[in-house]
Amino acid sequence: MTEFATQTTTDGALHLILDGPMTIYNAGEIKEQLMSGLQTSSILEIDLSHVGEMDTAGFQLLVMAKRESMRRGHTLRIVAHSPAVREVIDFYNMDAFFGDPMVIPAEH
Amino acid sequence: MEEIYSVFAQEAREQLTAMEDGLLRMEQGDQDAETLNAIFRAAHTIKGASGVVEIHHVEKFTHILENLLDKLRNGEMQVSSDMITALLQGCDHIGALLDRVDQGYMDEDPAVAAAGEATAATLRAFTGGAATAEQAGMVEASVGTVERAGGDTAISDCWHISIRFGRDVLRMGMEPLAFLRYLLNLGEIVHLTTLSDAMPLAEDMDPEACYLGFEITLRSHATKEQIENVFAFCRDECDLYILPPNSKVGDYLNLIEHLPEENMRLGEILVKSGAITQEELDQGLRRQKAAAKIAEATEQPTPQLGDILVDKKMVQPEIVEAAAARQKQVQEKKTAEARLIRVQADKLDQLIDLVGELVIAGASANLLAQKSGQGSLVEATSVLSRLVENIRDSALQLRMVQIGETFNRFNRVVRDTSRELGKDIDLVISGAETELDKSVVEKIGDPLMHLVRNAMDHGIEPAEVREAKGKPVKGRLELNAYHDSGSIVIEVVDDGGGLKADKIQAKAIEKGIIQPGQTLSEQEIVNLIFEAGFSTMEKVSNLSGRGVGMDVVKRNIQALRGTVDVKTEVDVGSRFIIRLPLTLAIIDGFLTSVGDASYVIPLDSVVECLALQDDATRGHMLNLRGEVLPFIRLREFFDVEGAPPQRENVVVISAGGQKAGIVVDQLLGEFQTVIKPLGNLFKHLRGIGGSTILGSGEVALILDVQALTQLAGQAEERRASPPQRIGAAMLSERE
Numbered sequence: 028m029t030e031f032a033t034q035t036t037t038d039g040a041l042h043l044i045l046d047g048p049m050t051i052y053n054a055g056e057i058k059e060q061l062m063s064g065l066q067t068s069s070i071l072e073i074d075l076s077h078v079g080e081m082d083t084a085g086f087q088l089l090v091m092a093k094r095e096s097m098r099r100g101h102t103l104r105i106v107a108h109s110p111a112v113r114e115v116i117d118f119y120n121m122d123a124f125f126g127d128p129m130v131i132p133a134e135h
Numbered sequence: 136m137e138e139i140y141s142v143f144a145q146e147a148r149e150q151l152t153a154m155e156d157g158l159l160r161m162e163q164g165d166q167d168a169e170t171l172n173a174i175f176r177a178a179h180t181i182k183g184a185s186g187v188v189e190i191h192h193v194e195k196f197t198h199i200l201e202n203l204l205d206k207l208r209n210g211e212m213q214v215s216s217d218m219i220t221a222l223l224q225g226c227d228h229i230g231a232l233l234d235r236v237d238q239g240y241m242d243e244d245p246a247v248a249a250a251g252e253a254t255a256a257t258l259r260a261f262t263g264g265a266a267t268a269e270q271a272g273m274v275e276a277s278v279g280t281v282e283r284a285g286g287d288t289a290i291s292d293c294w295h296i297s298i299r300f301g302r303d304v305l306r307m308g309m310e311p312l313a314f315l316r317y318l319l320n321l322g323e324i325v326h327l328t329t330l331s332d333a334m335p336l337a338e339d340m341d342p343e344a345c346y347l348g349f350e351i352t353l354r355s356h357a358t359k360e361q362i363e364n365v366f367a368f369c370r371d372e373c374d375l376y377i378l379p380p381n382s383k384v385g386d387y388l389n390l391i392e393h394l395p396e397e398n399m400r401l402g403e404i405l406v407k408s409g410a411i412t413q414e415e416l417d418q419g420l421r422r423q424k425a426a427a428k429i430a431e432a433t434e435q436p437t438p439q440l441g442d443i444l445v446d447k448k449m450v451q452p453e454i455v456e457a458a459a460a461r462q463k464q465v466q467e468k469k470t471a472e473a474r475l476i477r478v479q480a481d482k483l484d485q486l487i488d489l490v491g492e493l494v495i496a497g498a499s500a501n502l503l504a505q506k507s508g509q510g511s512l513v514e515a516t517s518v519l520s521r522l523v524e525n526i527r528d529s530a531l532q533l534r535m536v537q538i539g540e541t542f543n544r545f546n547r548v549v550r551d552t553s554r555e556l557g558k559d560i561d562l563v564i565s566g567a568e569t570e571l572d573k574s575v576v577e578k579i580g581d582p583l584m585h586l587v588r589n590a591m592d593h594g595i596e597p598a599e600v601r602e603a604k605g606k607p608v609k610g611r612l613e614l615n616a617y618h619d620s621g622s623i624v625i626e627v628v629d630d631g632g633g634l635k636a637d638k639i640q641a642k643a644i645e646k647g648i649i650q651p652g653q654t655l656s657e658q659e660i661v662n663l664i665f666e667a668g669f670s671t672m673e674k675v676s677n678l679s680g681r682g683v684g685m686d687v688v689k690r691n692i693q694a695l696r697g698t699v700d701v702k703t704e705v706d707v708g709s710r711f712i713i714r715l716p717l718t719l720a721i722i723d724g725f726l727t728s729v730g731d732a733s734y735v736i737p738l739d740s741v742v743e744c745l746a747l748q749d750d751a752t753r754g755h756m757l758n759l760r761g762e763v764l765p766f767i768r769l770r771e772f773f774d775v776e777g778a779p780p781q782r783e784n785v786v787v788i789s790a791g792g793q794k795a796g797i798v799v800d801q802l803l804g805e806f807q808t809v810i811k812p813l814g815n816l817f818k819h820l821r822g823i824g825g826s827t828i829l830g831s832g833e834v835a836l837i838l839d840v841q842a843l844t845q846l847a848g849q850a851e852e853r854r855a856s857p858p859q860r861i862g863a864a865m866l867s868e869r870e
Contacts, residue, residue, distance in 0.1 A: 051306075054342035055342050058342040082312060083310055083311045083312050087331070087334070087345070090331045091337050095336070095337035098336070098337075115312065118327070120328060
């Protein structure tokens with residue numbers, strides 16, 4: 028199942044690493060993690076480079092987190108995308124909504 | 136293999152046949168829109184079905200085919216002969232893919248795939264090459280719509296799809312991504328906007344519910360129905376609005392009105408996705424307000440935006456057409472279903488088996504009744520046996536199929552072969568509705584194919600030769616079928632050069648089939664083409680030289696208890712006549728006995744019966760009213776024990792134009808014979824074709840007349856020296 032790791036960076040941002048799938052099967056758990064992350068710090072950095080699989084439920088959670096953080100006037104950044112995540116966000120044409128730079132690997 | 140795949144393959148094949156038929160008709164100048172529609176529908180059905188059973192390579196390939204057909208249907212391209220050739224090749228490829236499915240493989244055969252790529256490339260070249268024509272067509276189309284709708288059409292040439300997924304979609308295991316990605320199979324997603332407005336605040340958000348909606352601009356040639364079908368599984372769980380290309384601005388405004396999100400926001404999305412322009416949007420909204428004012432003034436309820444803007448003209452003709460076509464299709468399918476029942480072939484075989492048993496049991500009852508000598512019992516059993524005969528006939532009728540389907544395959548063969556040969560040949564089919572046993576139909580295909588190819592390759596002359604001879608330049612090939620006294624006759628007729636007896640004779644001598652100086656009738660010479668190792672064509676063309684000669688044709692037909700004859704006239708043409716029994720399961724037999732054993736001779740091969748007179752025989756030859764007849768004593772042939780009776784009988788049989796006598800002890804008369812195949816163990820037994828069960832319960836062997844006449848001839852041949860064929864042997868006997 029998906030594992031979560033958090034660490035606080037020097038500029039006070041909370042760095043949340045998700046390792047595992049982001050799907051409907053663990054959506055509840057991920058929501059809790061994201062919510063607690065949003066409450067902990069005003070700057071939340073999410074590392075999705077280890078997310079092997081993402082479905083619409085997983086994607087929705089990112090949208091929720093982004094919206095919630097904007098509502099609170101906080102900052103949410105997705106600092107690393109796995110190919111699976113990039114593909115979903117790309118398909119849903121939501122790159123602009125998240126506004127995070129996506130690093131496209133050289134081989135693509 | 137799972138049943139679903141075999142059903143899929145079978146149904147797809149039917150559609151493929153329909154496609155091929157239509158394509159050939161189109162090539163012959165059929166301009167009917169319905170023909171093209173039928174072809175398109177067939178392709179579409181194959182694609183749909185292959186998608187359902189998840190054989191994606193078939194689906195993918197058919198899609199390419201369908202694209203081209205769609206362009207033709209929309210009048211964006213003109214059909215050409217090359218295009219039909221490519222489409223037919225496409226059909227062939229699908230056929231090859233289906234063969235693979237039939238063999239139980241769900242993946243694509245790499246060898247076939249390579250060939251498919253080439254065909255796909257050809258097909259794509261047609262669609263790609265028509266890009267300019269396509270654009271021109273689109274402009275034309277949009278101009279047309281403007282006229283009809285009165286100048287309020289939006290600029291977009293794309294479909295617009297608005298979908299709001301229901302809350303439970305995700306929980307029900309459906310994945311919006313999958314549906315949307317599937318749209319890519321129909322066309323190109325020009326623009327997609329994800330709407331998450333329905334999502335509540337984070338605290339109230341249910342992580343397993345779906346709050347998303349999408350505005351999609353899709354460039355596609357798909358029909359509205361096709362697009363709807365993409366969402367078929369979640370249709371009840373979502374709100375779906377589809378606007379066709381070139382919809383009126385009003386339709387978009389109407390759509391905005393119906394969607395849950397705020398109007399201005401949706402308007403922006405539509406403008407951004409290129410569906411409508413800002414100006415159109417503003418105008419539409421202004422008009423809506425104006426209408427509201429008028430309504431207020433006249434104190435009538437505010438009309439819906441849609442009521443103002445939607446008017447009958449706005450529905451695109453394509454939508455009506457698609458709906459009508461769909462309705463018709465459903466109707467056609469229903470009536471076809473009502474007329475036909477699909478039955479497993481083995482169930483039918485089982486029925487025939489049972490009827491066979493019934494015939495045997497009936498014969499047994501008849502026998503006992505006659506022995507008992509009770510008049511009323513005899514009467515009852517005779518009524519019974521009449522009914523059994525009726526049942527037998529009806530049961531056999533079930534297995535009867537029309538030969539037309541087999542014949543129609545040759546349309547394609549003739550078309551392709553005549554092109555290959557550079558000859559112009561017409562195929563004329565008659566008697567396509569003639570029925571014969573399914574198992575015969577299946578086996579007659581190959582011999583027919585060979586005869587047809589032969590007629591085209593060797594029979595019909597090249598155009599120049601025909602012109603020089605004063606014949607019509609266009610060659611003519613006929614396939615006829617008709618019933619003739621209990622058998623079915625199939626003819627392959629060409630108006631070619633005919634068979635030249637002198638050439639055949641020379642060749643036969645060269646090949647050592649006959650001896651020089653041997654006198655043969657013209658017909659006998661012509662029949663030599665059916666001898667093994669005979670071919671008159673010096674040049675080995677692509678068509679001949681396939682390792683199959685006329686002797687194989689003859690053997691195949693004889694295996695079906697049929698005969699093949701040829702009638703020919705130089706410069707007028709040749710006629711190959713195949714005569715086949717109606718069915719393979721039950722025959723009328725002639726019962727004879729040798730010692731304690733009974734033998735059945737198929738009645739249609741019996742010419743006459745006579746008593747054997749010792750003074751008329753010489754060796755194994757019999758003088759039949761001056762004619763020399765080789766004969767076989769069954770007693771010797773099968774090593775039956777016991778001494779022959781004083782009076783023996785001869786049954787004169789004829790097979791493949793040869794006559795022979797079979798010497799038996801007793802003639803027992805006609806007998807309804809249910810053919811039971813012999814086991815594998817007896818496969819190599821010569822002279823016996825099968826077995827049957829008599830009314831008394833005893834087993835009788837059915838004689839293989841074909842083999843026996845040959846054996847009679849060969850036995851004589853061995854005795855005669857130097858080795859000669861029957862004809863020669865008979866002649867030497869006469870001298």
